Amino acid sequence: MTHKYDFLIIGSGIAGMSYALKVAKHGxxxxxxxxTLEDANTYYAQGGIASVTNPWDNFEKHITDTLDAGAGLCDVSVVERVVQEAPAQINELISWGVNFDKDEKGNFDLHREGGHSEFRILHYKDSTGAEIQTSLIETIRNHPNIDVYDNHFTIEILTQHHLGQVVxxxxxxxxxxxxxxxDLQTREVLTFLSRITMMATGGIGCIYxxxxNPLVATGDGIAMVARAKGEIKxxxxVQFHPTALYHPGVRPSFLITxxxxxxGGVLKTKDGKEFMQKYDERLSLAPRDIVARAIDTEMKNRGDDHVFLDVTxxxxxxxxxxxxTIYEKCLTYGIDITKEMIPVAPAAHYLCGGIFVSIDGETSINRLYANGECACTGLHGANRLASNSLIEAVVFADSAAKHSVPLFKKFSFQEDIPDWNAEGTTSTEEMVLITQSYKEVGQIMSSYVG
Known part of the structure; x- marks a missing residue:
């Protein structure tokens, strides 16, 4: 069966859905x-979304913080664009129904996170991602120009290779x-033809x-583009979040924002001693990469399997x-965070690289865009500044929409693409073999690639 759409979006997080809402006015x-739409990394983002919104802050400070975190490998022009366009995109999120906490005066209740020199993190309690995801889903589901295909797994993108050409x-x-x-329910492989395709499949956390990351974060989109000979960078x-709740056997690890x-939370060793003063003058508020390495060093030197975050x-x-959310979650493990320290350890969290894109979200493959964690925009460099990912997604969704909308009608559907050829495919009789290989990859990645 063949479907035809002006815009095909692979992925259901903020990167894909915000792009969908912007282009659905046109096709x-x-x-x-x-x-399902709910099962995306966006949903699990606790902390918030970074933007300059208070009079004590300014674009230059946010730009400097981002460049410092990125270890000199950020694309300065991209950093400037994202920071400067962030406030307008916050307003658009609000227009789509997203709520952010406010103080008694009606101003945004801003948080400050590691690596930030000012309070600039907009949030909704400690479940900002869930608020954004839920609001966008409601708007998406009610949009007459958007069709949602739940439980559909993208196998590969279509190029000249599928017309018999050597690529x-x-x-x-x-x-x-x-x-x-x-189609994961019917087991039928469908052909989706499009004028424009947006890859927004998220990161690779679950190969660790x-x-x-949720179990869907397996790097599918990046692998597809690599197989199609697109540029990966x-x-x-790979950023490790320094403070995932330590509870062996639980996957994914619960994030402590x-x-x-x-x-005001303070990192301590098992004997209750602070240690961040040995690694950075910003102490527990240092950027993620510094804190994660500090925790890892302490764990290895002491022979411990975790440290503690103390807010008692x-x-x-x-x-x-x-x-x-964190309070209730920790209670389920018998930890009252108001009275007991929280056991934490680093965990694979965010891919700063991915499908290489231009400042307009274009990949090296024509008619293919990428956004979100699967894309390498140049914003993050070697290390992402906290809460910069969600704002990156909406800014680049806007850039990609502005670039692709004037172009899409110039492209026609490639009617010569053949139906899927199932010849040579097999069904595995013993899934345990795949499960075992999957676990082995995870062990190798965690031991030697991070």
Whole structure:
């Protein structure tokens, strides 16, 4: 079966859905979700979204903080664009129904996180990602120009290779015509033809043994583009979040937001001693890469499997108010964070590299764009500044929409693409073999690639 759409969006997080809402005014849109729209990394983002919104802050400070965190490898022009366009995109999120916490005066209740010199993190309690995801889903589901395909797994993107041509990394003018997509319920492989395709499949966290990412974060989009001979960049830059809740056997690891350290949480060893003064003058508010390495060093030197994050010195009711989700989650493991320190350890969290894109979100393959964690925009360099990912997604969704909308009608559907050829495919009789290989990859990645 063949479907035709002006815009084909592979992925269901903020990167894909915000792009969908921007282009749906101009053409027919399909969103492909591996499981459901709710099951995306966006949903699990606790801390918030970074933007200059208060009079004490300014663009230059946010730019400097981002460049410092990125270890000199950020694209300065991209950093400037994202920071400067962030406030307008915050307003658009609000217009789509997203709520952010405000103080008694009606101003945004801003948090400060590691690596930030000012309070600039907009949030909704400690479940900002869930608020954004839920609001966008409601708007998406009610949009007449957007069709959602839940439980559909994208196998590969379509290029000249599927027309029988030889395509290499040196082939000029590679084009994307859509994708082969598996309906996980009927087991039928469908052909989706499109004028424009947006890859927004998220990161690679689940190829690691320990990760904060949901189980869908397996790097599918990056692999598809690599197989199609697209340019991939910066895959060595995998960020480990320093404070995932330590509870062996639980996957994914529950994230203890950066905002908790901004709130006043202090990192300590098992004997209750602070240690960040040995590594950075910003102490527990240093950027993620510094804190993660410091924790890892302490764990290795002491032979411990975790450290602690302590907020017991803070007002108990304020802690519950600011971090209700974390408070309730920790209680399920028998930890009252107002009275006991939280056991934490680093976990694979965010890919700073990915599918290389221009400042307009274009990949090296014509008619193919990429956004979100699967894309390497140049914003993050070697290390992402806390809460810069969500704002990157909406700014680049806007850039990609402005670039692709004037172009899409110039492209026609490639009617010569053949139906999926199932010849040579097999069904595995013993899934345990795949499970075992999957676990082995996770162990190798966690031990030697991070």
């Amino acid at each position: 027919k849109v399909a969103i492909i979700a591996k499981t 290499t990394r040196h082939t000029p003018g590679i084009e994307c015509y859509g994708a082969y997509i598996l 043994q320990t990760t904060t 910066g895959m060595e830059f 950066e905002a908790m350290r901004g709130y 010195h803070k007002d108990a009711e304020e802690t519950k108010k600011h971090f209700p």
